[in-house]
Amino acid sequence: MVEKLTADTIAAQLADLSDWTLADDGLSISRSFKFDNFIAAFGFMSQAAIVAEKMNHHPEWFNVYNRVDVTLTTHDAGGLSALDMNLAVHLDALAS
DSSP states (O other): OOOOOOHHHHHHHHOOTTTTTEOOOOSSSSEEEEEHHHHHHEEEEEEEEHHHHHHHHEEEEETTTEEEEEEEGGGGGGGGGGGHHHHHHHHHHHHH
């Protein structure tokens, strides 16, 4: 079973993820990625899908043209886990 992170751990890890926002209920983080065009956004999603599959941890996401909105949570943990924070770091790296 995946362990849910404490509020203190979430706050500490979010300090290094400046573009991610904690949901009001504290159960997820989200970020909007913007790209030059649809092809770049879709390329990001394709690369992210490979990383997510290798981690066996899949994002909730929404795409319109050059924007990809991502929400991360761990349903099995009932909130945020280390998987979410690790995936957020990988997504940031892919987008840069």
